[in-house]
Amino acid sequence: MSKKLVDEMIEAMNKAEPAVFAIMDYWTFDGWFALKQRLSEGDAPKLTKKVFPGIELRLSAPTEKRLNAHVIFSDEIADQHLKDFLSNLKIERLDRSVSKDALVDLARSTAADMLAKKGHKREIVESDYADALLAGYKLAEVKTESYKRAIASVPNEFAIGFMPYDTSDGLIEVKWEQHYSYFIGLFESSPIFESRNLELRTAFLCEKTSTNHAWIDNFKHGLKGIPRLVVAGSDAHCFVGAAGNEDKRGYGDFPSGKKTWIKADPTFHGLKQAILEPGKRSFIGDKPPKVQEVESNKxxxxxxxxxxxxxxxxxxxxxxxxxxxxxxxxxxxxxxxxxxxxxxxxxxxxxxxxxxxxxxxxxxxxxxxxxxxxxxxxxxxxxxxxxxxxxxxxxxxxxxxxxxxxxxRYIPQGYFEELCNEHVSGKSNAFEKELRSVIFSHASEEMRLGALDFDQLTEQQEQSLRNRLGEYRKELASTNASIVRIEEQLQPIELKKLTDLLLLKGKQIEEHDKLKPAEVAAPTEAMSLEQKQAAEGLAVANQQVEAARKRSQEIAGETTEIAKRQKAIGNIREQLRLLQRSFDQAEKVVSDDLKFLGFAWSDLAAIDIKTAILDEKSTELVTKQGQIKTEAEKLAEGLDAVTATQQGFTAKLNAPQQQYEAYQRQLEEWNAKRDELVGSITEPETKVGLETRIEQIKELPQQFKDLEARRLQLSGEIFDTLDAQRRARAELFKPVQNLIQKNVLIREDYRLQFQATLAASADAIADQLFALIKQTSGDFRGQDEALATVRGLFDGHELNTKDGAIAFIASLQEKVLAAAKAAGSDAGIFSVLKKGQLASAVYDLIFGLNFLEPRYSLLFQDTQIEQLSPGQRGALLLIFYLLVDNGKNxxxxxxxxxxxxxxxxxxxxxxxxxxxxxxxxxxxxxxxxxxxxxxxxxxxxxxxxxxxxxxxxxxxxxxxxxxxxxxxxxxxxxxxxxxxxxxxxxxx
Missing domain, CATH: 3.40.50.300 (P-loop containing nucleotide triphosphate hydrolases)
Structure with a gap:
């Protein structure tokens, strides 16, 4: 190759997209040697890409079509080793090493008709060395075993053979059923195969899919279970290709856009690394998913x-x-x-x-x-x-x-331990928050309903349940207060006190009876006219006084009745106010929904509170109160006048008449005092009142029993509401659980599952309980013993079930009552209360299930997180963060x-x-x-x-x-x- 041509090749490589090239000449390393020679010269252009030497060969094969094979070499290989490689290849018909002379001899020993098929004439081949060499390139086939041995003989494992499989002149052309040994020999010995079929690539990676499951096991057996690297070369025949012309592909032009990506250093060692991890280290296509991910999320x-x-x-x-x-x-x-x-x-x-x-x-x-x-x-x-x-x-x-x-997201070892341990102990909800955050990140917009975080979402979805829970706990608090009042009255000292008071009241009546005025007979002697008139006047005055006193008593009763009626009106007003407030609050809660739907609240609901009749009644009572007040004042004034008149008439009577009159007054006062001591059921300090209170105490156990039954019923309703919250939250993690189901690794190997539970912690329950009661008696005597008792009860009951939760609070209440009895309480728990604490607060804690709340947790290989070892918990968290967490940080x-x-x-x-x-x-x-x-x-x-x-x-x-x-x-x-x-x- 001329310098100019090599320089053009270098320039084309530098401009092309690939980072690594392999020069694949047929039968020779001439292109590689020319490149090395040029790069060694001082005026050579700089090569910025990695280039490996390579060669393309044709193997002798039992197929009608030719079978191509490739070998790629390290760029560090010595030239002599490349020449040695060629000398180790044996041409099929000649049994000679590959050389130009051998190829020429091969062509010249080939029949004319065969030469003609390859586009050559025998006479020209005989006379023209170059034409004969070209014909030899087209005709030559090397022995397959020599191809394998030649690769193996290259020092330092600097040679890698790879076979085209379903690309041009590939191994797939060999009918493996008829030539199994030949086929499987190359199949097993090739580290790299060429294919642009992505499903076939999956098979070479030994991955089972829905489309290859019927034959993948046999395929893997042929590969001896070792995944193979699959590549799709450009097969460029010119430096710069012609757009749209598949026959003139240049450097960086890949058929059908099937580019080969290798994730490794651009070195021969990097290529060998990709061969070891082909599934992780290679990709065929426009861009690997991770590259696209990075480009989209820089x-x-x-x-x-x-x-x-x-x-x-x-x-x-x-x-x-x-x-x-x-x-x-x-x-x-x-x-x-x-x-x-x-x-x-x-x-x-x-x-x-x-x-x-x-x-x-x-x-x-x-x-x-x-x-x-x-x-x-x-x-x-x-x-x-x-x-x-x-x-x-x-x-x-x-x-x-x-x-x-x-x-x-930084996850140091200390964070693993803290997050897991505090989640298990119930001392922190940090892990719960992490779970909630991930669950929310996977929730669809339809599920989120505009909420910006998990808390907003649950606030929207659980508002009615929370309101119901508040109402149940409010009624429970009232019930517990009634129970405490009964327990106070059921104390033996209370009954003894009333009995003693009743005895004392009896003695007071006996002593009073002894003070009854001695009877004075009515005078029998005749009275003067003046005395007769005085007696008649005195009788009338006495009648007036008695009438006034009687009316005064009636007025006192009427005043009390008016006060009761005004109180009843006040109670009704307050309930109506609360009703109106609840109604208005409900409107505020759904205001956004109403706007979204285009509805007016008044179109859906109305409340008509009529207080006019109450106002009218209250005014009537005020008027009545004023009237009887005025009447009482007049009665008092009249009584004073009549009393003076009585005194005047009495003075006009003779001695016997005055004595009789005095006796009558004393008897009247004595009777009044006795009536005061005997009293009525509405006067608690009187004899009848005390007897009534004693009878009421005797009826309290049945009332107490009824209240306890209602309390347990309320606890059950509270549990049902909490469980409804749990079920609602379970719906929220369906999207992330579906994601888990799609991931074979998490679903089958790790069996990772989200779980919505009603969670509680024995230690947290103990902390709350012993902030209210002493640890000095019964099974609660001593801090360690008290904690062990709570833990034992906790471990012995399944709080995620209604029966288990009710049984737990019943057992806990029994332990508290036993401790109180051991400390001296015959009824209630007053003897174990800490200073300033109320029995009702203890009951609200136990029966209100305040220690139980809907929480998220994880199951790992069917095991609760609480039952995992610290190391396994760390592994679980890592799996959670790495595979389930939707974040990209x-x-x-x-x-x-x-x-x-x-x-x-x-x-x-x-x-x-x-x-x-x-x-x-x-x-x-x-x-x-x-x-x-x-x-x-x-x-x-x-x-x-x-x-x-x-x-x-x-x-x-x-x-x-x-x-x-x-x-x-x-x-x-x-x-x-x-x-x-x-x-x-x-x-x-």
């Missing part, structure tokens, strides 16, 4: 991290100064020995990404890089550059302000394998990390080779700390197939080569 991907030292203050140290690392957009593994600066890098990225997990930082914290006063962190500035070219810079001694949006993981054995790492974390990196950027700090290697991390960052070198933290970055990083991985990750056995070939 604000969610970190481009690079940089740290620089500010100023030159002595004694500060270099630390992270000079750190400038481009970050891969898939999985980045940060490795290194303990104390090498792995977590330092994670903390810096997290704080610049405005993480809210600063309390879990292990490097950027006091007594570490912040010291006590921000030293030496204040002398360093970090800069995070995003894919959209936006940046975030900040001195490393500053935390992000609270109002800044969190751009990364980069995730930073700090040693996610902590507390997990190797088997769990392989079984749980490796698949989930491999799956998650398809959707988002993951930066993982780890010391475990099983994660960095088996997850096929796209980037390795090796951290190293040298205190002697001015406290320098340095980072070395590259792909796992990078020779230097490969050595580091083996050495640093506790990793001898046995750690790589499951992925043989990932190191060199």
């Amino acid at each position: 604000t969610f991907y970190i481009e690079s991290i940089e740290v620089s030292k500010i100023g030159d203050k002595a004694g500060v140290g270099r630390w992270l100064h000079g750190c400038d690392i481009p970050l891969n957009l898939d999985l980045v593994a940060v490795i290194g020995n303990k104390g090498s600066g792995k977590s330092a890098l994670a903390d810096v990225i997290a704080t610049l990404g405005n993480s809210k997990q600063s309390k879990h930082f292990s490097f950027l914290k006091k007594d570490r890089f912040w010291g006590k006063t921000g030293e030496p962190a204040r002398h360093f500035t970090g800069t995070l550059t995003w894919r959209d070219e936006s940046t975030e810079s900040r001195p490393l001694n500053e935390s992000p302000s609270e109002e800044k949006a969190e751009l990364v 980069p995730i930073i993981l700090d040693q996610p394998e902590e507390n997990l054995d190797n088997e769990t790492v392989f079984r749980l974390l490796v698949p989930v990390l491999s799956e998650a990196k398809k959707q988002r950027q993951i930066i993982m700090v780890t010391h475990n080779p099983n994660l960095a290697v088996v997850c096929d991390a796209e980037q390795i960052i090796h951290a190293k700390f040298d205190r002697a070198l001015d406290s320098t933290i340095s980072y070395e970055s590259g792909a796992i197939e990078n020779t230097r990083l490969n050595e580091v991985v083996v050495t640093i990750l506790e990793g001898t080569k046995p750690a790589f056995e499951n992925r043989y070939g990932k190191y060199h």
Whole structure:
């Protein structure tokens, strides 16, 4: 090739879209040698792309059509090894090595009719070396076994053979049923196949689908279960193609747009890495999904991290100064020995990404890089550059302000433990909030109904249930108050007090009876006219006094009745006010819905509260009250006058008459006093009143029993309402559960399930209960014993069922009553109440089920999160965040394998990390080779700390197939080569 032609080739490669090229000449390496020669010359243009030497051959095959084969070589291969490769190929008819002379001899030994089929004339072939060589290229076929041996003989595994399968002159042309050994020999030995059929590519990856399930097992058997890399070459025959002309494709022109993408370093080692992980490392099509994802969401991907030292203050140290690392957009593994600066890098990225997990930082914290006063962190500035070219810079001694949006999700090991443990103990609802956030992110717009977050959504959906719950608990509080009042009256001391009072009242009546005035007989002697008139006047006055006193008593009764009626009117007014308020509140609640539907509230509901009749009645009572008040005042004045008249008449009587009159007055006063002591059922301090109260106490046990029954009924209704809330929330996680069902990994291997439960915590119940009652008696004697009692009851009942919940509160109430009885209470729980606490508050807690609430949780492999080990809980959270969380922010993981054995790492974390990196950027700090290697991390960052070198933290970055990083991985990750056995070939 001329220099000009080679220069044109270099220019075409540099301008074309692909990053890697392979020169595939038929039968020769002339193009490769020409390129190498030109690039070695001083005036050669610069080649910016990676180029591999290659060759296209034709194999001897049992097929009517020719069978092509390709070999690609490392660009580091020696020229002599390429020549040796050709010499190891044997031409079928001649049994000679491939050479130009051998090809010429092949053509000249071929019959004329065969030459004619290839477009050559025998006489010209005999006389023209060039024509004979061209004919030899067309006619030659190499022995298949020599092709295999030639590849195997190339030193350093610098040669890779690949076969076209269903593309031009591919292996599919061989009828494998008739030539099974030949077919399967090439099938098994080829690391790469060429195909543009995406379904066929799936089969070569050993993946079962709905369309290949009938034959994939046999296909995999032929591949010995080893997935193959499938490529679709451009098959360019000119440097620059002609648009729309498939016969004149140039560099970067791919048939049907089927481009081959390889995710690896553009090196031969990178190609070999793709062969090892073809499903993860290759794609055929316009753009891989992850590339499209990144291009559409540049604000969610970190481009690079940089740290620089500010100023030159002595004694500060270099630390992270000079750190400038481009970050891969898939999985980045940060490795290194303990104390090498792995977590330092994670903390810096997290704080610049405005993480809210600063309390879990292990490097950027006091007594570490912040010291006590921000030293030496204040002398360093970090800069995070995003894919959209936006940046975030900040001195490393500053935390992000609270109002800044969190751009990364940092999940350090401490956060795993805190989130899980506090969720299990009930001390925190942080995990519940995480679940709610994810559930809301998966909810459809139809389900959200305009709500901006989960709390708004549940507020909309559960308003009626919450109102119902409030009404039930309000009635329960009233019932508990009535129960407490009865318990107060059922105290033995209460009955004894009333009995003693009744005895005392009896004695008072007996003593009063002894004071009855001695009877005085009516005088019999004749009276003078004046005395007779006085006696008659006195009789009339006495009648007036008695009438006045009687009327005064009636007025007192009427006044009491009026007050009762006014109170009844007030009660009715208050209930009507509450009714109106509830009605108005209901209108406010549905106001947006009314506007949306175009309805007026008045079209749907109306309330007609008529207070006029109450006003009229109240006015009537006020008037009546005024009238009887005036009457009472006149009676009092009249009584005073009559009393004076009585005295005047009495003075005119003789001695016997005066004595009799005095006796009558005394008897009347005595009778009045006795009536006062005997009393009535409405006078509680009288004999009849006390007897009535004693009889009422005797009836209290039945009332108490009825109230207890109603209380349990209310608890059941409260449970039903809480369960209705739980069912409503279960509907909300259907979209995310459907997502899980579509993911085979989560559905079948992890069996991850969302669960809406009525959750409670024994410790939380104990905390609330023992804030109200003492821990000094019964099964509650002692803090540890009291807590153990509550935990025992809690573990012995299924609070997610109505029967279980009711049985639990009944058992708990029984324990509280027993403790109270042991402390001296014959009725109620007054003896165990803490100072200032009310028995009704204890009952409201227990029977109101205030400790029970609808909550979300996760089941992992059919096991409740509470029953998992700490390590398994961490794995569950990681699965949740990486596969279920709908967010796109980069995730930073700090040693996610902590507390997990190797088997769990392989079984749980490796698949989930491999799956998650398809959707988002993951930066993982780890010391475990099983994660960095088996997850096929796209980037390795090796951290190293040298205190002697001015406290320098340095980072070395590259792909796992990078020779230097490969050595580091083996050495640093506790990793001898046995750690790589499951992925043989990932190191060199």
